[in-house]
Amino acid sequence: MSDKDTPFFVGYLPVPKGLRGLLLAVCVLFISGLAGFGLALGVAQDDPGEGAFRFDYGRQTVTGVVELTPYPLLRVTEGNERIPAGHTLMLAGGGKTNVERRAIPLEGQLARASGVLLQRGDLDMMQLRGGRNGLGPAEGVAPELPTEPLGRWKLAGEICDGKCLAGAMRPGRGLAHKACANLCLIGKVPPVFVSSQPVDGHEFLLITGPDGGHFPESAYHYVAQFVSLEGEVERRGDLLVLRIDPETLEVLD
Amino acid sequence: MNQAEMILMGLRIWGSIGALVAGVFLTVGMDRIDEDAREAYIFRPLLIPGILVIWPLVLWRWYLYETGREVWARRYDPPRRAHFAVGWMLPLGICAIIVTGLSIRQQWPADIAPERLSAPAEVSQ
Numbered sequence: 001m002s003d004k005d006t007p008f009f010v011g012y013l014p015v016p017k018g019l020r021g022l023l024l025a026v027c028v029l030f031i032s033g034l035a036g037f038g039l040a041l042g043v044a045q046d047d048p049g050e051g052a053f054r055f056d057y058g059r060q061t062v063t064g065v066v067e068l069t070p071y072p073l074l075r076v077t078e079g080n081e082r083i084p085a086g087h088t089l090m091l092a093g094g095g096k097t098n099v100e101r102r103a104i105p106l107e108g109q110l111a112r113a114s115g116v117l118l119q120r121g122d123l124d125m126m127q128l129r130g131g132r133n134g135l136g137p138a139e140g141v142a143p144e145l146p147t148e149p150l151g152r153w154k155l156a157g158e159i160c161d162g163k164c165l166a167g168a169m170r171p172g173r174g175l176a177h178k179a180c181a182n183l184c185l186i187g188k189v190p191p192v193f194v195s196s197q198p199v200d201g202h203e204f205l206l207i208t209g210p211d212g213g214h215f216p217e218s219a220y221h222y223v224a225q226f227v228s229l230e231g232e233v234e235r236r237g238d239l240l241v242l243r244i245d246p247e248t249l250e251v252l253d
Numbered sequence: 254m255n256q257a258e259m260i261l262m263g264l265r266i267w268g269s270i271g272a273l274v275a276g277v278f279l280t281v282g283m284d285r286i287d288e289d290a291r292e293a294y295i296f297r298p299l300l301i302p303g304i305l306v307i308w309p310l311v312l313w314r315w316y317l318y319e320t321g322r323e324v325w326a327r328r329y330d331p332p333r334r335a336h337f338a339v340g341w342m343l344p345l346g347i348c349a350i351i352v353t354g355l356s357i358r359q360q361w362p363a364d365i366a367p368e369r370l371s372a373p374a375e376v377s378q
Contacts, residue, residue, distance in 0.1 A: 044355055149373035156365035175358070196362045221255040226359040230370065252362050 046174055051120030051167030053127075057082055060126065061114040064089070065142045066135075067236065069208050071190040072103035074113050074126070075145050075237050082117065088237035089113065090125040090206060091135070092163045096187035099128050102135045110138040118166035123192065123204040125166045148235040155195050155242070156228045156252060159207065159219070161185050162192035178224035185223065191215045193242050199233065205242040207231075212243070219246045226252045271305035278304065278311055286318035 007016035015023055063078040074089040083089065091113065093099045103111075113135050115128040128134030161184035164172035171177050173194065185191055191207040199205060209216050210231075222229075230248035234241050254262070279297045283290045290297075304311050317323040 041351070151369050151373045152371040154368045154370055156362040156367075195367060196365050197367055199367045221257065226362055228362075228365070234373075252359060252365075 046171065048171040049120055049173075051118065051123070051165065051170070051172055053167055054082075054117040054119050057117055059114060059129075060117050061112060062089070063110060063112050063138045063140075065145055066103050066106040066109060066111045067145075068100070068103060068107050069206065069236075069241055070100065070212065070214055071188070071206060071208065072099055073206075073236060073239065074111065077110070077143060086237055088239035090162055090190045090192075090239070092125055092127050092189050093134075094127060094130070096163075096184045096189060098188035098190075099135060100188060102128075102131075106135065106137060108142060110140045110142045112136055112138040118163065118168055120166045120172075121204075122202065123162070123166050125162055125190070127163070127168075145237065150200060150233040150235055150240070152230060153199060153233050153242075154228065154230045154248075155193065155199065155205075156226070157193055157195040158226055159215075159223045160192050160194060161223075162190040162204075162206065165192050165194070165204075173224065175224050181223050182220050185215055185220060188214060191223075193229075193244075199240060200235070202240045205233065205240040208241060208243050210243060210245055215244075216246050219244070219249055222249045222251065228252055267308075268305050271308040272301075274308040274311055275301045275304040278315060282315050286315060 007018035009015065009019055009023070060080065060082055062074070062076050062080060062083045064074040064076040067073045067075060072091040074091055076083055076085055076087045076089060079085040079087060091099050091103065113126055113128060115126045115134055118125045118127060158173060159181075160173045160177075161181040163184055164177060164180060166172070169177060169180060173181075193205045193207050195203055195205065197203075207215055228248075228250050229244055229246075231242045231244040234243070279300060283297070314323075
């Protein structure tokens with residue numbers, strides 16, 4: 001049976017002398033161990049990047065020509081100090097929603113877009129305000145804006161959803177973000193390809209489906225993994241658009 | 254079928270079998286092995302989520318009671334004997350999972366340069 005002299009720890013009583021050293025050692029090891037483990041895990045993570053909602057810019061309003069890739073773009077013709085004319089903005093709604101229902105009637109026309117900017121390096125996107133306050137017709141004749149084909153390319157990198165990548169989430173890429181990215185893509189938020197090295201000066205490319213449609217569901221499995229793919233690239237203003245060939249998608253080692 | 258679809262299908266199969274077990278156990282089996290539960294029905298739907306998850310254990314326990322092999326005094330012996338080992342396996346397992354995950358994760362393909370396979374066919378408006 002138990003020895004009555006054996007020290008026994010009871011939380012609400014003073015610590016027995018024989019257990020003080022052990023208790024102290026356990027506390028020190030436990031606390032420092034957890035702190036070290038947490039630090040090691042944090043250091044091992046990828047940098048989430050500097051993308052963020054730019055609420056500090058305030059509400060941005062610009063005018064431009066609406067194009068559908070089918071993801072809605074605004075080719076800015078009348079910008080402001082943050083968004084210059086000639087820039088091409090990707091457009092998204094609140095949360096994981098798109099703005100296609102508002103953009104389709106305005107395709108090829110001048111429109112005024114208003115909302116908050118998301119920005120990550122040279123990638124940006126506008127989250128529009130609700131209804132016609134966010135996207136509505138503007139007076140004037142829409143200029144004809146060129147689309148420049150750049151040929152067929154083989155690229156390596158990662159497929160992300162453009163909104164989270166631009167700063168709606170941190171991290172906005174990587175496996176930990178895969179489910180969120182796919183939910184955004186199901187909501188037809190513009191997908192973006194992050195290239196391993198710049199393509200014609202651009203690290204980010206808007207992705208569309210092979211037939212001018214949306215990013216195909218069959219490719220959702222490849223989102224957030226490092227992949228290689230082939231596709232046709234074209235330039236719309238200062239934005240590159242990649243029309244992917246899903247048959248060429250391969251996960252890299 | 255990709256990994257996500259396989260995981261989803263596995264969960265569906267597991268849950269479907271669990272639903273079948275829950276249906277049979279809660280309507281037939283419980284009355285046979287637990288006399289205190291007889292003519293008591295309101296609480297039974299509350300057990301469905303648990304049975305969906307641990308239906309093999311439910312079947313095993315049901316089998317022991319039905320065959321008279323249940324020895325109540327020894328019921329908690331296995332978890333007691335395993336407690337020390339499980340106490341170590343849990344933290345070590347967590348560490349192993351983290352280390353394995355970090356070691357097999359993909360590396361950013363920084364050395365793969367974009368390659369133009371063909372020139373543009375034409376300039377569109």
